[in-house]
Amino acid sequence: MRRLAIPALLLAAAPAFADSTLPSAPLANTQLSDPAQEAKAQALMVTLRCLVCQGQSIADSDAEMAGDMRALVRQRIRAGEQPVAIRDWLVARYGDYVTYDPPFGLLTAPLWIAPLVLIAIGVWLARASFRRRRG
Amino acid sequence: MRLWLPLAVFVAVLAIIAVALYRPADRTVYSAMVGKRVPDFTVPALLPGKPGLASARLADGKPKLLNIFASWCVPCAAEAPQLMALKAAGVPIEGVAIRDTPEAMRDFLARGGDPYAAIGDDKTSAVQLAIGSSGVPESFVIAGDGTILLQHVGDIRADDVPAILAKLEAAK
Amino acid sequence: MIAEAGLAALWFAAALAAMQLALAAIGVRRVSAAPDVQGGLTADILGAVRPVAIVQGALAAVAMALLIAVFVRSDMSVLLVAENSHSEKPLLYKFAGAWGNHEGSMLLWVTILGLAGGAVAIFERTLPRVTLIATLGAQAAIALGFYAFLLFVSNPFARIDPAPLDGQGLNPLLQDPGLAFHPPTLYVGYVGISVAFSFAVGALVARDVGPAFARAMRPWVLGAWIFLTLGITAGSYWAYYELGWGGWWFWDPVENASLMPWLAATALLHSVTVLATRDGLRAWTVMLAVVAFSMSMIGTFLVRSGILTSVHAFAVDPSRGTFILALLVLYIGGALALFAGRIGTVRAGTTFDPLSREGALVANNLLLSVILGVVLIGTLYPIVAAGFGVQLSVGPPFFDKAAGPVALLLVMVMAAGPLLRWRRDEARALAARMTPPIAAFGVVLIAVLLLGGGVALLPLLGMALAAALAVASVAPLWGRNLLRTPLFTWGMVVAHLGIAVSLAGMASESAFTRATLVATRVGQPQRVGPYTVTLDGVATTIGPNWSALEAHLSARRGDGAVIQLRPQSRFFTNPVTVTSESAIATVFDGQLYTVLGQADGQGRVQVRLWWKPFVTLIWLGGALVAIGGALSLVGRLRRERRTRQRASDEAWA
Secondary structure, eight states: OOOOOSOOOOTTSOTTOOOOOSOOOTTTSSOOSSHHHHHHHHHHHTTBBOTTSSSOBGGGOOOHHHHHHHHHHHHHHHTTOOHHHHHHHHHHHHGGGGBSSOOOSTTTHHHHHHHHHHHHHHHHHHHHHHHHHHO | OGGGHHHHHHHHHHHHHHHHHHSOOOOOOOOTTTTSBOOOOEEOBSSTTSOOEEGGGGGSSSOEEEEEEOTTOHHHHHHHHHHHHHHHTTOOEEEEEESOOHHHHHHHHHHHOOOEEEEEEETTSHHHHHHTOOSSSEEEEEOTTSBEEEEEESOOOGGGHHHHHHHHHHHO | OHHHHHHHHHHHHHHHHHHHHHHHHHHHHHHHHSTTOOSHHHHHHHHHHHHHHHHHHHHHHHHHHHHHHHHHTTOTTBHHHHHHOOTTSOHHHHHHHTTSSHHHHHHHHHHHHHHHHHHHHHHOOSSOHHHHHHHHHHHHHHHHHHHHHHHHHOOTTOBOSSOOSSOOOOOGGGOSHHHHHHHHHHHHHHHHHHHHHHHHHHHHHHTOOSHHHHHHHHHHHHHHHHHHHHHHHHHHHHHHHHHSSOOOOOOOHHHHHHHHHHHHHHHHHHHHHHHHHHOOOHHHHHHHHHHHHHHHHHHHHHHHHSOSOOTTOOOOOHHHHHHHHHHHIIIIIHHHHHHHHHGGGGOOOOOOOSSSHHHHHHHHHHHHHHHHHHHHHHHHHHHHHHHTTOOOOOOHHHHHHHHHHHHHHHHHHHHHGGGSOSSOOOHHHHHHHTHHHHHHHHHHHHHHHHHSSSOOHHHHHHHHHHHHHHHHHHGGGTTSOGGGSOHHHHHHHHHHHHHHHHHHHHHHHHHHOEEEEEEEOTTOEEEETTEEEEEEEEEEEEOSSEEEEEEEEEEEETTSOOEEEOOEEEEEETTEEEEEEOEEEEETTEEEEEEEEEEOSSSOEEEEEEEEETTHHHHHHHHHHHHHHHHHHHHHHHHHHHHHHHHHHHHHO
């Protein structure tokens, strides 16, 4: 097989960095043999952000670091770790930026409550308009 | 009253956008481990004659500079003179090479000089992920007891050197 | 010379827009000061607005044509061409590359704006004169702001001296037929909504918000919405086959920026029919017209301002952001203030019961607005958090959880809506009419639970509701003479059916996709879903401006015929990039999606294989929605023409 020996700027790499020419980590692009574990890993990977990309999850990215993060997730799931624990480990290292699922906290409460508030406003608007109509 | 609600919402959205436009947010991803202990890790040696790196070595009582780099990384070559200057000032520098090969590393060190007391071989970015680094080059000032004091993202420029030296001094 | 001619055309168009605005403003002023005066200067002024609008549109089109000409000729002395094009590019991408960058796409925006205004001037015959002139004036006001933006801050025709030998090339991800289709369609949609906005502003200025205004506005709203639907559907499919991981929607900020006007426009087109036929929902209709265009403008702004992180975002320049921000304040702020100030005087309308078709349409408007609000808040939240110094990411986990349930609720309203009577209805009667859809829901729910093998809640509900909606959307045809059913009723049926089809596709893809990611050797069979895929070899191949490694894959399903797939890994030199081109085989019940990865140096090659059952329904559904819209549009236009004919026949009788 031809080795891809051409150094290339991967679309998702950060500027000013070339990339290594090493093959990706094992498990970066290979699935776990247990389908249930792979499903858990996949479900977690789509919620983790690629740190060197312009807005992609690690499940959707060709960047090397994304591959290494996928390998990390799969390794740990295979070792029996819970997805939540893996995510918390990454958040402890990179902050909430690394997860696409913002945790519910003081700063994000308005975000999560928004749909309910909007529905409530909607119902209020609708009821007011019906009531006026009837009268 | 209800009729002015859309305008009010619009003004709020505008305010958000205006603030974002005039105070652009820093897009750099910083490590959340600053202030915490260096996580445990061990990486083998990349070159014969140069030891690998274990996290215990970063907590041996002397403040150090941990440099995460790679031979294929262009800014890493640019910061080599600054690292040599820091080494000359007596700073112990431990290196972790990301996804690197011995031959390429030998060439890299021959070109820019070798400031490293140890170079660990990290082929899967394990150390990077463990310490909260998201690219190369990054440097961490680590206190004698293993606490991470400072993260410097990107190559070290000449005017960054005094700040790093000061941090290391304060850690002594 | 061509570039200078283009710039001159643009300046002339801008001047005409200014004239159009001035004439419209003066004309409307004079009429409201002396409403009974016929003829004279006022008539001349009003009469001049239409031709000016038409010529303005034509000139903008000329400028766009000249920009395309400059790209096609690869004139490297034009800065935009040098930065974005290359002489070796295939002709299609030289052509389409004209709008594959900030300045060119802004010129496309302005061209469509001008052409839309010109089209209104040519075709609009039913509206009272003053309202029409006020509308054209509003259109000119919008155009003027964007002309200024182009001419002062984003000149597409700027020269570069000395001219480089060749250009920097077009991003290879954009070198795809999708570039020729997706942006123009989307822009016709975005900018077509401006006509609705102008109509709404015109109606507010002329204090004429009623059925006549709604009937005049409706075809324009439908037309823009059809294109917006097509543009978003096309964009989704393009991302799906181009990015190589099988995803079709990422809740990316720029994608959200295209979804928000669509949501508002969908609510608007439902509202405008209520206003046209029942004279209800006046305030809603005007508000939605303003909101739809506001979302369109905010979207344009966000994508070019640099405040969002996205693969789609254009190159950043803060001065551009400031300019559009100023335009936003002017137009949207002005329109919203006008709304608040004037809508009180035009708000009377007919009354209706909560349980009625009008009631369902109000619910429809509300739920669409809630989804729009959720998407807007989710998209802007990381920016707000960054203002507090916190770095956050808001992505699919949030949007799926926050907008998904509301969307499913909306699907239920969509199922019941067309089955409700106007004005007032009985709950028991509705329940009787809803029995077939509810039965369909139950059947599919149980079937998937029993046979599906562990499906998550949202996709499960999605599939069951899609079935219910499909049954409910064809229900209005039940018991009717199909040949005598009005075309616009067919339009409603087809469009709602399209939503059901699309929802079924989304749910199926989410629940039943099978993936195999593996490093394989030549001759080693891999299984994915019902298929066995074998790598026969990797060859090299070349294209017009790229070279590639191509994998030869043979796929077989049981005893079926062997399908050949050739995914590639392409290398471009201008600029230096590697892209992966997926190879997709479409069969009647899904798609086999294959991607070539890297070789591992030990005789194995990474391949990514997906079996996606019924995924094509997603885009097929989108196309159906657009077709439904087109049927409605044609149906309404024909009905209007027949009504006008009958009225003039009666006048003669």
